[in-house]
Amino acid sequence: MPKDTTDTPETLLDIRNLSVDFRTPRGRVKALRDISFPVRKGRIVGIVGESGSGKSTVLWALLGLLAKNAEVTGGEVRFGDRDLLHASEAHLRATRGEEISVVFQDPMTSQIPVLTYGRQMRDILYRRPELSANEKRRMAVEMLGKVGIPDADKRIDQYPHHFSGGMRQRAGIAMALLTGPQLLLADEPTTALDVTMEAQIIHLLQDLQKELDATVVVVSHNLGLIAELCDDVVVMYAGEVVEAGEVREIFHNAQHPYTRALLECDPARIDDVSRKLPVIPGDIPDLTRALSGCIYAPRCQRRMPLCNGQTPPEVARGEASFARCHLLEGPHHDPDWPPPLDVMTVGLDGAAKSKPTHTKRGESLLEISDLNVRFETIGPLRARLKGIAERHVDAVFDVSLTVGPGETVGLVGESGSGKTTLGRAVLNLVASQAGAIRFEGQDIRNMPENRFKPLRRDMAMMFQDPVGSLSPRKSVRALITEPFHIHGHTGVNLDTEAERLAEMVRLPKAFLSRYPHELSGGQARRVGVARALALNPKLIIADEPTAGLDVSVQGEILNLMADLQAEHGLGYLIITHNLPVVRHIADRLAIMYLGRIVEEGRTAEVFRHPVHPYTRALVEGVPQPDPDRRRMHVSISGEVPSLLNRPKGCDFAGRCPLAQDRCRAEKPPHVTLADGRRHACHFPLT
Structure with missing residues (x-):
């Protein structure tokens, strides 16, 4: 990839050889290593990769918002004629919000719950002393209207908890665009949203980008969102950029084995629902250790001996398109690579097992009939004082469902x-207030x-937040054996049970001594599965x-x-x-x-x-x-x-x-x- 992209008029942001380390008790984590890619003006750029690949770290590095234990060890981030990595704190404060804005992943934690949107948006315009309070309010109402908030002149005086999840994210986009920034950064903007709200946010970002001629960088692991929203794509793995290019090149003719593996693992691409889902074997490497050769080699289905010791070449396909792989260039170049995308380059995580056959016709494990769950919205005294007749909402209404x-x-x-x-x-x-719930025939x-x-x-439950549902003070061993303590199973060998459960969910035994904050999302989810299965529900x-x-x-x-x-x-x-x-x-x-x-x-x-x-x-x-x-x-x-x-x-x-x-x-x-x-x-x- 050419390194002189700042000479190209349409390059707004140029990241060159960016390296970031985090100091931790386990040693230095080399989170980013020689990251380089341009962001072209007027384009929507998507950064995609697994958790831990360094996607969000790129955003926080260029804004100067890294954690205190982070250290930028090299590189440049050119924004126009300025290097943001070496800018003063005062200059960065002037740049944030005015020229570069951010849409955060969770609007409930990034928006102030005790301030109205009118107050929050007025505060964003604090650098505009020439504007009166009425003018700031008019601008805020106009921007809320642009992002599709109905009755914006009235809703602006409401608080975040009055808005639904989709509307809160829309308000977050309005707040980010209020100052007319040149660059908008969006960190997982639709992760917590349903498919319908996600579609609305995608179309909203596309429309606003065209209307305001803005440049957008989106971080996501949702391949459907990247394909639908972005013009260019940057693929990251374990702190490195392994491939970049225009969105159609990446999704139709991916060159790097990792990019292809990500695409082939997406269940939305797989029409045959009878087989197991493909997976990428192994895990992201430990970034505290010295790494050599191709970073993806330990998990690659096409690895060769030289992949373990030699850095793969960077093979350019155009002005901003490249991939790093020995298969693409050099003495081991494979002329038949890449094959069509329907050829599997990832594993299937073992042989598929058939569905159990012992389900009996008419037999129900769980039977729900006409269930109604109501929540009180206001106390009886306040309701009487305010003349409110209906004090409840029906959260579950007239539901009947069975599970065999x-x-x-x-x-x-x-x-x-x-x-x-x-x-x-x-x-x-x-x-619940009405209906019936029967488990094995018992109400x-x-x-x-x-x-x-x-x-x-x-009966057991796997909770939505895999880390938040685990006590941070307990080890994995204590967490997955906790049900035995709760239900008084004193005669069992807890160490034996912990190892049995870890093996059942394919969690290495070494992880039994770890704590939740030391686990990835997938590992924490496995702990939740093991705990749910402890008593054979x-x-x-x-x-x-x-x-x-x-x-x-x-x-x-x-x-x-x-x-x-x-x-x-x-x-x-x-x-x-x-x-x-x-x-x-x-x-x-x-x-x-x-x-x-x-x-x-x-x-x-x-x-x-x-x-x-x-x-x-x-x-x-x-x-x-x-x-x-x-x-x-x-x-x-x-x-x-x-x-x-x-x-x-x-x-x-x-x-x-x-x-x-x-x-x-x-x-x-x-x-x-x-x-x-x-x-x-x-x-x-x-």
């Missing part, structure tokens, strides 16, 4: 649809804890089991869960908004909207021919890892209605393109079709 032994049921819906509340109600973690709804505790041995409720994980780690976790189900006959209730994942693992699918199941049926049939407009919008809204299949429109516009103001008729009527007067006036009943599928729609799709 050895069966996987996927529960899908947008944030706020009641999925997690339903799972917690099954486990007696929240009270367990609101069962007293002293009677319910023995049943917890047969019959039912596992998994809340977003792949959230925040890279595509290869997703495959490892899902393959592991499938193997354990085949071996032990486990029943799974999988709560997720990741449709490509649930398509591969679920036998049946239940679609939930505003606390109510609107469609349920066999997964293949639901994906092949959805009958509810909401289901169709979800299926069509999945971003594809193919830049030639970009969506031209958003599948669902608008926001999920508030539970405080549930529509009188169909809950989806306000967003449904097919809604009629009957839909707005009358709530649709559940109807069972000839093939066993159920739906709640007055005018189902045919």
